Amino acid sequence: MKKDSRKLWLILLAVTVIIWFSSISAAQEKAHPKLNPRDLTASLVGHAHIDLSWLWLWEETVNQVAPETFWGTLRQMNRRPGLTFAQSQGALYEAMEMSSPELFQEIKKKVKEGTFIPVGGMWVEPDLNLPDGESLAHQLLYGKRYFLEKFGTEVKVGWNPDSFGHNSQLPQLLKKAGLDYYVFERCAPEKTTAFWWQGLDGSKVLAYVPPGWYLVNLKDGVKDLLLRTYENTTLKDFMLLYGAGDHGGGPRDSDLEAILKFGNDPNHPRFEFVQPQAYFEKIEKLRIDYPVVRGELNFTFPGCYTTQVETKKANRRLENLLLEAEKFSSLAKLSGARDYYPDRDIDEAWKIVLRNQFHDILDGSAIGPVYEEVMGYYQEAEKRARRALDFSLETLANLIETRGEGSPLIVFNSLPWVRTEPVQARLVFNTPVKAIKILDVSGAEIPVQLLELKEESGQWKAEVIFMAKDVPSLGYKTYRVLPAKSKEKYKSQLTASSRILENEFIRLTLDPETGWWESLFDKTAGREFLAASGNVLEAIADKPPGMSAWEIGLKDLVEKLGEKGASVKVIEKGPVRATLRVEQLFRGSKFVQDIQLYAGLPRVDVRLWLNWQERNVMVKAAFPVALNRPVATFEIPFGAINRLATGNEVPALKWIDLSDEAGQAGLSLLNDSRYGFDVKDNTMRISIVRGATYPDPEADRGSHQLAYALYPHQGNWKQGLSFRRGLEFNQPLLAGQALIHPGTLPASQSFLELSPENAVVTTLKKEIGYGRTGFVLRLYEIFGQETEVKMTCPQPVEVWEADLIERPESKIGSASQTLTFKLKPFEIKTLLLKTL
Known part of the structure; x- marks a missing residue:
């Protein structure tokens, strides 16, 4: 009887399955009826x-x-x-x-x-x-x-x-x-x-x-x-x-x-x-x-975010240089001092950079000789872009009233907001110099740190660093440089030892045995930002099954650099900058980090030099962040987006950020040349270098230099303005000595002012094409909210909204120095400006 019941149960089950599959087949047939191939x-x-x-x-x-x-x-x-x-x-x-x-x-x-x-x-x-x-x-x-x-x-x-x-x-x-x-x-x-x-x-x-x-x-x-x-x-x-x-x-x-x-x-x-x-x-x-x-x-292909780092570094450097060249060439022409814009140099440089952004080139998935060829093209682009920039800065400097005590030193700001940042400048004197002092526009002496001073061919050449305060938006500020009888002892809140770097904003504590960061303390907020040792360089076995330039195959942690010992010493202890040098070894490769704090800057900079000789290994710098349920944000072209903190390798541009879920505080990781990152729970990592073997068996072998920085902030990335910090890190203030002469421009001036903060200007350039006289200004909205923008220009302009091909579409302002207009959430807007 039990056998009959089991047999009946199996028959019923079989009928049910048949009916179920028949209904699915009928539904599929209804949705996609069988058809003659000729109907396709x-x-x-x-x-x-x-x-x-x-x-x-x-x-x-x-x-x-x-x-x-x-x-x-x-x-x-x-x-x-x-x-x-x-x-x-x-x-x-x-x-x-x-x-x-x-x-x-x-x-x-x-x-x-x-x-x-x-x-x-x-x-x-x-x-x-x-x-x-x-x-x-x-x-x-x-x-x-x-x-x-x-x-x-x-x-x-x-x-x-x-x-x-x-x-x-x-x-x-x-x-x-x-x-x-x-x-x-x-x-x-x-x-x-x-x-x-x-x-x-x-x-x-x-x-x-x-x-x-x-x-x-x-x-x-x-x-x-x-x-x-x-x-x-x-x-x-x-x-x-x-x-x-x-x-x-x-x-x-x-x-x-x-x-x-x-x-x-x-x-x-x-x-x-x-x-x-x-x-x-x-x-x-x-x-x-x-x-x-x-x-x-x-x-x-997440390996492509890091493979062939020198090509990626050259791309970033040339992008920044060309944007600076476009802006200052535009300002030089708008100034009326010359009826010239370096169209050919800028166009030819852009075409090289754009061609080198072809996916197999920039992504690092080509053979080694390609990258030798590419670096030659980058050199040509850099020569053209730098020539355009230098000529434009010189043109503007010649318009500035520079008469006064000592030698004029002009600091230019390529970004459209007021900035207070360190400036590193090279100076030349025709008479013997023992020390140097710098005066601001009010005549007050400011702290200066002498990095180098040498006599060469009858001239005295110096390299200095100082904090330039409140340099105007997309403008400049003039300082005066004078010889001094002796080095001045300036008051500074910078302190440095083999264990601690500290300024008025940050106290950074290192383990002198490993070089790892044990504490990153925000003094302003009274908050610790590290949950465990930070800035740890992790060497990880990287063995993808194939296509190693394209793919990542992260396996076991091979070594934390420094766990076998490190050299930590103070190499700078000045009024403007203090630096700890950390030297670590991994197999046959050497890593040298200069960890830097500046007086008056709430940011820790890391300058990293490495001589990389390894294959099938990837190195990442890891930062476990002491934040509750952090949200990960990544810069993308013309914007920023959140992604899940799953630990997957993902691309980003100049910055990423972890901020707590409540938006009370966050930590941004800035960089000057890297694109690969991963975030797992509360740990963010930046990919430094890897050792791919195909199609270039020698990929990335050799010497490299890069920089990244940690920026703790109150509020989330929006309140902390992390996007501005990323741009500042990539486009530092520019400084150069000028001749003494009369001029029509004052000692300090802004050429463009724009608000609010979530409207981000990306370029100011002449419209493309010889004989065209208009200028293009592009900006985008980064917070995801509708915004009314106010823009002030140095002279009256007529303004049209244009497409990306710089064709005017609608007029939005006429014969005015001040213009207001709206930006939609995440909108990219191109404006065509014509002077009257």
């Missing part, structure tokens, strides 16, 4: 993904990869009328214009016919997490301007199929550059082909993930591919990117043969040649409720 359409776009540099050099791309790809594609177009081909990257087109003019003319003919189609609207296909926001704005500016000027083409389709992640301000950038659509592959939402991608500010673009990747081979048909794709969408028409790629290629003979073979096959999807924009316009008009995906589309 493969909208074909020929494509050749061209890595500007990867396992080959840029020179090879220009002389072989691109010309062979484009000539081959033109031949295929002649074989198969109607064939369309999409190609991104203005840098490639310009290279062909310069090196292969005959080819370029043939491309222009096909562009006019509508078969060779410029897409992307950017100068290259860049990394989209590591460049500064202004770099991405310039990518779109230079890319779209080039396509407009050379082809008359208004690119509407963004195109980054191989980039390693996509930041959450990109939809807004695309929209404000006139791009409504976006094609990409990596970090796509699971089982999604077409969707609305909504950015931080609410901007939306219609995004599309081409089935089968960006180099589909049509040889065996695409029926199975489209049927699989159709299971997760209501679309029946799919744009496919076909053709060989990476090292170029484009549509193959086998692709054209497959089009003929399957084109009339009643059991195969239809083939149709399309233009990408026309495809998007078609699917946008369909009555399909595409899903909305909000926020960043990340993460992949």
Whole structure:
């Protein structure tokens, strides 16, 4: 009887399962009824993904990869009328214009016919997490301007199929550059082909993930591919990117043969040649409720946030230098002292920096010779940018009234708020000097610390450091430098020993045996910020299963640098700066940290030198923070976002922050050249260096120098203005001796004032193009709240709101020095200013 009951129970269970699966199948059939493959359409776009540099050099791309790809594609177009081909990257087109003019003319003919189609609207296909926001704005500016000027083409389709992640301000950038659509592959939402991608500010673009990747081979048909794709969408028409790629290629003979073979096959999807924009316009008009995906589309290849650190450092340095050059070149021209703006130097420098932001270059995933080539290009860019900056600063200095006692020393502030910060300056005297004193604009002597003094070729050369107080917003302040009979003993709240560094804001305590930080005490708030030893350099086994430049494979902690002993000593103990030097060894690599406090500055700086020789190891600096349920915030291009503190390696720009959940206090970690971070619970870590072995077996081996800083603050990152501290750390005050002469400008002046604090100015530049006379000011809102902005200029201007391509859209101010306007939450706004 028991056996019969068990048998009956099994029969009932089987029937239930059958009914259940049948109902699911019926539901699926209703949602996606079986269809004839002929009801599906493969909208074909020929494509050749061209890595500007990867396992080959840029020179090879220009002389072989691109010309062979484009000539081959033109031949295929002649074989198969109607064939369309999409190609991104203005840098490639310009290279062909310069090196292969005959080819370029043939491309222009096909562009006019509508078969060779410029897409992307950017100068290259860049990394989209590591460049500064202004770099991405310039990518779109230079890319779209080039396509407009050379082809008359208004690119509407963004195109980054191989980039390693996509930041959450990109939809807004695309929209404000006139791009409504976006094609990409990596970090796509699971089982999604077409969707609305909504950015931080609410901007939306219609995004599309081409089935089968960006180099589909049509040889065996695409029926199975489209049927699989159709299971997760209501679309029946799919744009496919076909053709060989990476090292170029484009549509193959086998692709054209497959089009003929399957084109009339009643059991195969239809083939149709399309233009990408026309495809998007078609699917946008369909009555399909595409899903909305909000926020960043990340993460992949976390090793790329750190591999090849010198390239990343050069990128950051050049970004900062070019933004300074743009601002001061604009101010010099606006001053009326010269009718000149260094367009060529600035444009050519930007193009180099933008080209080097190509994803495989900046991300560190190319072969070693690429980085030798790239550093040469960076040197050329730096020469041009520095020439533009120095000439502009000299022009402004020549307008300033500098007559008076001693030698004038002018301190320039490139940021649009008043700053009090340390200034390091080199001075030259034509008479013997034993000591130096510095006077401020009121004639009061201020503390100065002499770092170096030497006689050379009949001149006395000195290097000094002092605190410049209240340097005006995007302006300057003049100090006077005089020889002194002897070194003055200034009063200072700085103290230093092998165990303690202290100023009026911070008391930092170190373990003299290890060099680790035992306490970071905020004297103003009466608060300890370390929960355990901090600034500990952790060497971690890093053994990914493959692709070591791209991937991270963190295993066991190998060693905490200093646990086997360290050297700790005071090397500076002056009225302006005190420095402790910590030396630590790890295997065959040496690490030297200069830990610095300045009088009057609530920040601890770390200058780190290392000679790195290890493979398959990653070094991170760790800071366990004494905060309750902290919230992690990361700077991204044109903004800041919160992320979960899961311990995953993530990208950020100049700063990250941990603030307690109540928003009472926080600790910001600033940096000058690093992009990889992780936060786990209350511990934040910055990635210093790693030892990848492929494709460059010697990646990062050698000497490196970097800087980072810890900034404790009351309130959260917004009240603490962490975003300003990050910019200040990356764009320090600039100082230079000037000649003595009369001038029309006073000893101290601001050229631009702007409020409130959450409106962040990123650039002031002349509008692109020779013969154009307007100036572009760009800013963004960082707190996520609607804001009324007040801006004061040194002279009356007319102001238009413009798109990212610097085309005026609407007039918002006329003939006034003071302007008010609104910023929406997280909005990026571009203004076009014209003097009267």
